[in-house]
Amino acid sequence: MRIVENVKPAELDDVRRVAKLIQQDTRTAKYDLVSGILCDDNGDAMVLPTVLESQKRVVQNWGRVPFSTRRFISGVEHLVFGADFCQKNAQQLASVQAPGGTGALRLAFDFFAQQLKGERIWIGTPCWSNYQNVAKAAGLATQFFEHTSQVEVFEQQLVDTKPNDALILQSGAHNPSGSVYSSEEWQQIAQVCRRKQLIPIIDNASQGLGRGVEEDSEAIRVISSICPNLIVATSFSKNFTLYHEQVGALTIKVECERYTRAVQEAMNGIIRSNYSSPSQFGASIVTEILGDDSLRMTWEKELMDVRSLLKQRKHALLTSINNDKAIPTHTVYGVFFQLPLALSDIRALRTRDAIYLLDNGRISLTGLTPRIIENVGTCIRHALLR
Known part of the structure; x- marks a missing residue:
């Protein structure tokens, strides 16, 4: 008997499971709203200037x-x-x-x-x-x-x-x-x-x-x-x-x-x-x-800019969805927030529109660049209206 034949693959948690679905999707236009990696408006991974200077x-x-x-x-x-x-x-x-x-x-x-x-x-x-x-x-x-x-x-x-x-x-x-x-x-x-x-x-x-x-x-x-x-x-x-x-x-x-x-x-x-x-x-x-002290102060200013960027993306998405009442966000901050979508709608967004968020409706703002916000918002609006 081979000693490894009874090894079972680890059960994937929600994040890894959806990340695998994204990887397997062969469509050219697909939208990863799961990852927490900060991206600039071009969709490239962001590196803060203070990090580059420190490096x-x-x-x-x-x-x-x-x-x-x-x-x-x-x-x-x-x-x-x-x-x-x-x-x-x-x-x-x-x-x-x-x-x-x-x-x-x-x-x-x-x-x-x-x-x-x-x-x-x-x-x-x-x-x-x-x-x-x-x-x-x-x-x-x-x-x-x-x-x-x-x-x-x-x-x-x-x-x-x-x-x-x-x-x-x-x-x-x-x-x-x-x-x-x-x-x-x-x-x-x-x-x-x-x-x-x-x-x-x-x-x-x-x-x-x-x-x-x-x-x-x-x-x-x-x-x-x-x-x-x-x-x-x-x-x-x-x-x-x-x-x-x-x-x-x-x-x-x-x-x-x-x-x-x-x-x-x-x-x-x-x-x-x-x-x-x-x-x-x-x-x-x-x-x-x-x-x-100087780098620390500059780093905090850069984080202020990142917070502003995330806030702008959230506002643009909600404007595109045109359904603010269904998504109360006046006390919501940071990288993530949740959309009030049924699991069936979330799965439909993946299969029909190549829009990927977690099963609990969590959306990451880090990869929500200006060029995709309108399309993503329109698809989510249709899902909310169903």
């Missing part, structure tokens, strides 16, 4: 100036938690570089399972489809709750939680809905976590692409001020246009600084038996930008 510096100094992990970590912590928190409470933070956002989440889940003896993670729906896969790979059970801004309903859905369960939340604009919680709502969520002794794990996937760099970290700032412990997985794929460089970080805020070293070494131990050490090139680019 030039990194290449010029490659081999002469060693990569500073401490400088990378300091930049990440100041970006995610803010200068004020780091000035007062930096000793409560343990951080490591991770291979992208998914790698950071896997490390978070492994740490939760192995070191905190956690067994179950609660996932809000609608959600990014890979959460459940990563949790399963880490040996964790999953439970689900519906996202809601009504704190009473939110807490009622968590009635079956146990102390030391984890709750995964998203900072900034939500994927897939594009919605955001207010500061007051985050405070209420944090109080629920504290009262029920839950461990919040925040997926910080696109800081700066929702409402702003500071605004998108509001959840982290609020929860860190209320909950004794907090885990934050950060990705730099979208906001630094480094989608294929896999640059991420994991930061754990502990209740007391005397625990920081043990947490740091525990994370390093998990890393050592997994990927041992992450790649340096993409992280060096991020480090250069976050560590240079």
Whole structure:
């Protein structure tokens, strides 16, 4: 018997499954509204000017100036938690570089399972489809709750939680809905976590692409001020246009600084038996930008331009659809939002019009260039009217 004959292919999640359908579609005109890769108006992958400048510096100094992990970590912590928190409470933070956002989440889940003896993670729906896969790979059970801004309903859905369960939340604009919680709502969520002794794990996937760099970290700032412990997985794929460089970080805020070293070494131990050490090139680019005041300021201005571009694309699409009432978007921000389409309509858009979005109606604005907006909007309008 061949030892591999019983190997079964992995079940594809929604994103990978639709991406495969796009790849298999042989039509010349097909529209990928699934990918989160930022594209310019010509449809080419966007690279921020600050990233190009930083890359030039990194290449010029490659081999002469060693990569500073401490400088990378300091930049990440100041970006995610803010200068004020780091000035007062930096000793409560343990951080490591991770291979992208998914790698950071896997490390978070492994740490939760192995070191905190956690067994179950609660996932809000609608959600990014890979959460459940990563949790399963880490040996964790999953439970689900519906996202809601009504704190009473939110807490009622968590009635079956146990102390030391984890709750995964998203900072900034939500994927897939594009919605955001207010500061007051985050405070209420944090109080629920504290009262029920839950461990919040925040997926910080696109800081700066929702409402702003500071605004998108509001959840982290609020929860860190209320909950004794907090885990934050950060990705730099979208906001630094480094989608294929896999640059991420994991930061754990502990209740007391005397625990920081043990947490740091525990994370390093998990890393050592997994990927041992992450790649340096993409992280060096991020480090250069976050560590240079002028580059950092310019980078934030560039993100402002990207937010404006995404907003323009969303407005143009909704104008083309001509159905604003069916798609409330006044509180929707960022890269993604959802269309109120039936699954049959979504599948019809794929087969009839070569327009690809996820089964839950999520649409990515990153590839919605001006030349395709009118056609895509017209097709979606017809689908909504059926």
